[in-house]
Amino acid sequence: xRKTLIALTACALIVIAPSSALAWGIAAHRYIMAxxxxxxxxxxxxxxxxxRGELVLRVVDPDMWRNAxxxxxPNHFVDFGVPELGPYPFTALPREYGSAIEKFGMATLRRNGxxxxxEAEEFGNLRRAFEGFAKNSAFAPADTVLFAAAxxxxxxxxxxxxxxxxxYDGQLTQQNGVHARFETAxxxxxxxxxxxxxxxxxxxxxxxxxxxxxxLASHQLVDPLLKADKEAIAGKDTYDDEYFEKFFAxxxxxxEKRLADSMxxxxxxxxxxxxxxxxxxxxxxxxxxxxxxxxxxxx
Ligand SMILES: [Zn+2]
Numbered sequence: 001x002r003k004t005l006i007a008l009t010a011c012a013l014i015v016i017a018p019s020s021a022l023a024w025g026i027a028a029h030r031y032i033m034a035x036x037x038x039x040x041x042x043x044x045x046x047x048x049x050x051x052r053g054e055l056v057l058r059v060v061d062p063d064m065w066r067n068a069x070x071x072x073x074p075n076h077f078v079d080f081g082v083p084e085l086g087p088y089p090f091t092a093l094p095r096e097y098g099s100a101i102e103k104f105g106m107a108t109l110r111r112n113g114x115x116x117x118x119e120a121e122e123f124g125n126l127r128r129a130f131e132g133f134a135k136n137s138a139f140a141p142a143d144t145v146l147f148a149a150a151x152x153x154x155x156x157x158x159x160x161x162x163x164x165x166x167x168y169d170g171q172l173t174q175q176n177g178v179h180a181r182f183e184t185a186x187x188x189x190x191x192x193x194x195x196x197x198x199x200x201x202x203x204x205x206x207x208x209x210x211x212x213x214x215x216l217a218s219h220q221l222v223d224p225l226l227k228a229d230k231e232a233i234a235g236k237d238t239y240d241d242e243y244f245e246k247f248f249a250x251x252x253x254x255x256e257k258r259l260a261d262s263m264x265x266x267x268x269x270x271x272x273x274x275x276x277x278x279x280x281x282x283x284x285x286x287x288x289x290x291x292x293x294x295x296x297x298x299x
Contacts, residue, residue: 024160024262025184026060031191032156032259033059033149036266039201044274047282051145058149059156074110075118076157080219081166082112089216095208115154115163116211122151123207123273130277138286151207151273152266158211159262161225161254164218170226178229181239181247186255190248196256198263204272214265221254 024032033056037048048055066072078093079085084104086092094100097117100109126147132140157163162179170178187194204210228250232243248255274280 024156025187028183028187029059029156030056032262033152036263039198039267050284054145055149059153062150062153074114077163078113078115078215079166080164095212115158116208119154119211120208122147123269126151126273127277130274130280133280133282136286140286148270151269155265155269156262158214159218159258161218161221164215165222173226175226175229186248189244194256196260198260201264201268201271203275204269225251225254
């Protein structure tokens with residue numbers, strides 16, 4: 001989703017609330033988060049099971065921050081395909097943040113999207129939240145829930161092919177609206193028919209590079225996805241049931257694979273941040289600290 005879609009989305013929200021066309025749709029993000037919790041190892045499972053409901057709700061918070069008017073939009077994508085980033089694999093875009101700013105300037109960098117660096121930032125927030133358990137921080141459980149949800153969100157977005165292209169809504173190929181048709185309408189129509197089998201998790205050590213690599217893999221799926229959309233609507237003027245049946249038949253494997261990979265990546269980033277924090281035992285709630293009276297020193 002991009003700025004040009006925000007106004008349209010806002011109108012759509014008013015007319016057909018609570019439907020949304022943001023990122024993976026709300027339903028898909030929640031589905032991914034719920035299934036990712038199932039993949040966590042025994043040391044982490046009880047905590048994340050306890051907070052399952054909150055995590056599943058909060059995983060869409062970053063999209064809500066965007067609606068709240070914050071400068072949040074660029075965190076959700078990279079527009080691979082714009083001329084200044086060159087051809088695949090887009091090595092013209094430095095992965096090191098300072099180098100990227102130096103090369104392009106902040107305005108251009110943000111216009112093209114900063115998802116990998118936002119992912120790294122939230123991964124760091126999550127690691128520090130985990131570190132709070134060893135320090136008996138009263139905020140450790142709440143911070144862990146917040147930052148696990150946020151870090152998960154951006155990495156899940158990176159798996160959506162249309163978050164990795166400058167043709168993010170098919171607007172360059174007369175396929176406007178394909179973004180929501182793929183990530184929201186298609187998922188919600190066919191969720192019950194999906195077979196989504198996440199692979200084994202691998203703890204993430206470098207969230208920035210994982211995000212870059214995920215976006216590159218996503219970008220490779222853009223052309224097949226757009227081709228499927230074009231073929232499914234050929235000879236028709238309405239995106240009706242027949243269109244969605246055809247579209248689903250053509251992109252089913254892409255949808256199932258990216259959902260499965262999103263689940264694995266979500267669990268992998270939580271475990272990776274926990275490992276980097278020194279694998280602290282998690283507590284559902286922290287023991288209440290006994291506060292001492294603080295008297296100013298007299299001299
Ligand atoms: Zn998003």
